[in-house]
Amino acid sequence: MERLIVKDLNHHFGFTEILRDINFQLDKGKVLSIVGPSGGGKTTLMRLCAGLLDVEEGSVTNSFSSSAFAFQEGRLLPWKNVIDNVALGLFARGEKKQVAMPKAQEIALKFGLEKSDFHKFPKDLSGGMKQRVSFARALVTQPALLFLDEPFSALDIGLKKELQAILIEMIDKKEISILYITHDLMEAIRLSDEILLLKADPGHIVKKFSYELAQSKRDDSYIYTQSVKILQDTEIINTFELELK
Template identity: 45%
Template sequence: MLSFEGVALHRGGALILSGVTLRVAAGEVLVLMGRSGIGKTSLLHAAAGLLPVSAGRIAVRGRRAVVFQEPRLLPWRSALDNAALGLKALGVPRPARRERAASLLRELGLRDEDLLKRPHALSGGMRQRVAIARALAVEPAVLLLDEPFAALDAGLRAELQQRLREAVRRRHLATLLVTHDVVEAVRVGDRVALLAGRPAGLLPPLPLTRPAATDAAVFEACAGLLRRPGVAEALGLLAQARQPSPRGWD
């Protein structure tokens, strides 16, 4: 379980977040969205213990793990040993940690022939599978994800979103996902929380209806989300729509 109670954050001496109160239940994927620079990643970093809060309280029940936008793998270690790195820090013997890491990498779609490759020999999607496996290997209760699929192409992104959702459900993790992608929010999330204003605060979280596993159903659900009061404005989409078209594009 993860909860925020009246949380405020400063950045560079300025108040960026104020009065954030939110609870993420075990087994739930809560998606955090808002305009660029509004403080989504700062709030996630505070939840990870990487930033101090200026006011309020963040409570985490159980171990937490973080997946960043960049995989942040050790270049001199294999995919298998990168995935097992957290287990090594916990003192798990080498055979046991490698066995657990290999099982997770296979669950996330990495082939056996890729387990011993170093990061430079892996594709972007493979490296992100390793990063997710590394987070899951330590058996966290809370999983924090900062746009982990932003750099991947659409097809690969959809596959990893589905694998992530299955892994979260199987382990009953309280999951906070930061993203700019409305499609990702609909595919992965149970609720969406929007940051808006200056300093930013949370709008009331909105439930997300699980669409059928077709692109048409997903896009219809995205359109439904964007039609809800305040959502498009909080994402900055109304401001973009009001900008004049480049000359010759009218």
């Protein structure tokens, strides 16, 4: 069975300890979020899991057949137009243009881009359009595992809910597994089967929260109710340095 297993993971930058004793498992078809304040080591942890940084101590075992990434910034290639950016992963795995382009166009339209946008370059796109392209590029290859590093943080509420709805549809069909890094607790509750709380200096996991209700059935009332509950948790209050009265 495909899964991501992180065991006894520690990491340093020079003499600075960034992560200590990280252990968790992400199974196929599940969404695991790691939440915590800014500067707590979340992005470093994701990069270690994705193989973008070398593991120094402990182990990361990834048996998923394929993976893709969506970040806070679009990270598009400025010299390529929209549709070429979307098709980048397809070309990288050797698909011919006549096969790759229809796939890229189909998913671009699904993510709310217009045909008139296909030949625009990143400099001509708004931040929201860049993020649409980023998601389309990440998902066009139908990855088994999707790494998300705060991809909604700079988006307006409407676009955020639109992109989340597309992910929830895929989650509901068990088409994808997701490791999601965020500091937004409501987003984590909306998308996750399990949430790990990462406390800083150094980053270490202090608590786990689990949610059994299917993501497609989590309406705003459910999200608000669960958010109120989690914000009353002592570890959440201490980790995010909240002052609740």
